[in-house]
Amino acid sequence: MKGKIINDQCKKCGIAIKTTHYRKNQTYCQRCRKKAHNASVRKWRRKVLEKKIKESQGQKRDIGFPTNINYYKPFYKVENGYGYEGVLLCDNKTGEVQCHICGGWFHWLQNHIRGTHKLSADEYRKQFKLNWTTALCSEKVREQLVRRAMTYPWERLKKNGEKLVRMSKNGKNRNSKWRERNHQTLEGKNKLxxxxxxxxxxxxxxxxxxxxxxxxxxxxxxxxxxxxxxxxxxxxxxxxxxxxxxxQGYVYQSRYGRKTFTDQQLLGSLKKFAEVYKRRPSYSDIARGILYSKSTYEKRFGSWRKAKELAFASNNI
Ligand SMILES: [Zn+2]
Ligand SMILES: [Zn+2]
Structure with a gap:
């Protein structure tokens, strides 16, 4: 059955299109049709993902750390999230790693973060205090990536690569970015x-x-x-x-015991001061660190004034 072709408008955006007479007023333009299709695909994908995450949250897992990484306990817990700060948790059986935000387990965490949480890998590492070089994937995927990189035809990238190098050399924030990356992260501390x-x-x-x-x-x-x-x-x-x-109840005992000064030492320092400066010492001289502290004189002689009276009893200074 082939209908008569007539001029019509898109049902959604109103653009002029051609259609058959029996589908009048119910047709979309090509662009709107594609948009609707993509939206439905995205919705379906999200549903599948959510189901997968829910399943993985309920499962009991044998939790450990990625191979070749030694963390020292204890750790800071992530607020409003899963796992610990500066620690990448890993399933010992399957090798999947845990997302700090939703708690799901994934072989390729980087892909999940970008798609579901709209974060770049660096932003994610910064938020959860991971090292800049930590691979956000399971050991299995890491092995695959390394192997693929080894057999990659680099000539193809060379042309673009030179352009990228030139761009990064001109970039103003290059130094600050690398300086930031060289800071020790919490994960680095956890490893030590x-x-x-x-x-x-x-x-x-x-x-x-x-x-x-x-x-x-x-x-x-x-x-x-x-x-x-x-x-x-x-x-x-x-x-x-x-x-x-x-x-916590542990006292500190100095190895040398408490220092005690004799009366002669305390008064002698006042007399020596008067000899050098030709006047009586004042409180501001204590603040400059020339004499013993004010509280030492106060405890021993009653007050700072009494100490001075004792020291200069026979002198006219
Ligand atoms: Zn349209
Ligand atoms: Zn997640």
Whole structure:
């Protein structure tokens, strides 16, 4: 059956098209038809994906880490998400890795992130504090990618590659981008056992063994090296860590005991000051670090004024 061809309009966008007389007022133009088709395909794909994710969330899994990666416990948990910050979790049986956002398990995580969560791989790594070089895929896929790269005809890329190199050399943000990438990430710390949680856990273990807080030379990390530098990088100072350990009930005993000054030392320093400067010391001289602290004089002699009276009793300065 072939109808008579007439002029008509697209039902959606109103563009002029040609159609048969018996399909009048119910035809779409080619563009609108394609759009509708693509939308339906996308909807179907999303449905399949959601079903897959739901299935994978319910399954019990043998959770481990990707091969050749050693993380030191404990880790920070991801807020409003799955897994831990700076850690890529992996199924020991199938080798799939877990998405931090939806908790699904995938062989090719990078594809899933781009499609479902609309994030680039670098953005994802930044959000969950992973290393810039961590492969977001299972070991199986990584093996495939490496093998494909080895047999790729690079001549084909050469022309485009030269153009890309020129572009990146001209780019202004090139240096800042690489500087950012060279920063140590949380995953890097997890691999060395030097994230703040791991340091505290380690120090508590040492304190338990010693029955007191460790001295700085006794602060040895999981890898057998001194972690004083890492402590300062993470907490700002060793004293900050000592405060946390004290809250756990471990006291700090100085190796040298408390320093006590004799009365002669304290008053002698005042007299010496007067000899050099030809006047009595004032509080601002203490602030400059020339004399002992004000509280030392106050505790010993009652007050700063009384200490000065004692020191200069026989002098006229
Ligand atoms: Zn149309
Ligand atoms: Zn996801």
């Amino acid at each position: 056992g030097l994230c703040s949680l791991q340091i505290i856990e380690r120090l508590i273990r040492i304190s338990k063994k010693l029955g007191r807080q460790p001295y700085t030379h006794e602060m040895i990390g999981d890898r057998g090296t001194n972690i004083r530098g890492a402590i300062i990088r993470n907490f700002g100072s060793v004293a900050e860590v000592r405060r946390i350990l004290a809250m």
